[in-house]
């Protein structure tokens with residue numbers, strides 16, 4: 335409730351309006367039976383010559399006031415919950431943007447999606463219910479009970495003991511449904527996870543004829559969700575059924591005892607009719623209130639899941655603004671000092687004792703077997719993760735002393751997997767420089783050798799890219815991804831296996847064009863191909879997270895058996911001896 339209140343309290347004016355609307359509705363709804371009783375006793379069973387018109391007109395006026403009250407409540411409620419849900423989603427999204435890779439891994443991308451979409455929607459439904467019924471129901475109950483007592487205390491005592499019995503059952507059901515709601519939402523996470531994998535991995539699934547296997551996984555997750563939902567809704571369905579029985583029993587009891595009172599002439603027919611109405615409203619409102627209790631555990635689970643996103647501790651933090659460093663003694667330099675790194679929650683470090691330094695205009699390259707830690711090293715530079723030990727210095731300053739945006743704006747990062755976004759080619763290039771003009775785009779795409787295929791496209795830079803750039807080839811995506819990282823002009827360029835999808839000729843052309851572009855910057859290249867890195871100023875050979883050798887291509891061929899082995903497996907005898 336605290337979580338919901340922090341969003342609802344912004345709309346105090348609308349809440350008040352809704353309360354006034356409810357008040358009008360309650361007074362009118364309970365005023366009607368009183369009028370009805372008078373009509374029956376004074377006119378229908380009393381003086382039949384009296385006109386019914388005054389009663390009729392007052393009733394129509396009351397009904398209209400009730401309708402307006404209801405409309406006001408509905409209007410305010412819709413406005414509050416729509417805005418509240420939007421704000422909840424915005425806050426969770428904003429927080430999500432600050433999360434580091436570790437937190438994403440912990441929370442899980444599908445779960446984050448469910449939280450921001452489905453959990454927020456459950457809270458919308460719950461809050462709407464509270465505003466519409468949560469105000470009405472208690473008011474109706476209180477006023478009805480007063481009317482019951484003032485109308486006939488003797489008749490009242492025959493049905494009032496039913497109320498505590500109902501409350502106990504409702505509380506019991508709410509308690510039972512809380513863990514079921516938790517399991518239900520977790521199962522929804524599971525459904526989203528399988529769905530996401532099935533959609534993104536559709537080609538692989540088809541290539542391996544694993545449609546049935548995936549379909550079974552989905553069916554299994556879906557069935558688990560069904561089971562929890564059935565169990566939850568079964569419990570929730572008990573309440574209306576229980577109330578229906580109770581309301582009918584109460585009416586029978588009133589008629590039974592009321593008939594006795596009428597016979598003894600201590601009560602009039604109209605009063606019994608009004609009494610039935612009051613009891614009906616009291617019990618019906620109690621049922622509405624019980625529905626809120628039924629819904630409460632689901633809302634509690636959803637609010638907890640969204641609050642968890644907001645409360646997630648971010649592992650990559652900036653220093654306070656006044657302690658951040660903005661003066662840099664060097665430009666375009668990069669240094670690793672005694673760096674060890676273990677992924678959060680992993681027991682063993684994947685990098686140990688990494689030391690190297692490079693300055694503007696130089697290229698440092700990493701090579702080594704798969705899993706040796708090459709990509710991990712470059713992920714530490716823009717602080718996707720923080721070192722476990724040692725220091726990384728960019729321009730002579732520890733990366734942890736930077737403002738994160740400032741640090742990342744110095745780096746042009748081309749990830750291993752060329753990820754593009756839905757939109758035009760130009761939109762994707764502007765990720766690297768938001769105000770890039772056609773000239774900037776041309777410059778960057780000429781270097782990345784993307785110009786050649788873009789010029790053949792009918793709409794050039796305005797060509798629309800499907801989700802993830804799926805309407806481009808792997809090599810085209812990589813070339814756009816390279817253009818995106820160089821378009822802004824950076825001090826450090828990181829190419830994490832970014833040339834792997836390029837043919838040898840294009841790979842060589844890109845690197846040659848890059849030389850001029852990066853002459854005042856540090857270039858970090860991760861590669862599997864010796865041909866891609868053989869001209870680097872410094873080649874670092876990694877072996878199981880440690881530096882096995884450092885040197886130029888020539889030096890390493892002579893001094894590092896591991897490098898020689900890698901090179902020999904890729905280059906011809908002639909190239910090796912050149």
Ligand SMILES: Nc1ncnc2c1ncn2[C@@H]1O[C@H](COP(=O)(O)OP(=O)(O)OP(=O)(O)O)[C@@H](O)[C@H]1O
Nearest residue numbers: 439677680684702703704705706707708709710711
């Ligand atoms: N997010 C992660 N959480 C835990 N361990 C990870 C994570 N990412 C990578 N690793 C582990 O860290 C080690 C180094 O991985 P890394 O991706 O840096 O290797 P690599 O040399 O770039 O490999 P490749 O050439 O195949 O891309 C591997 O053992 C890998 O299992």
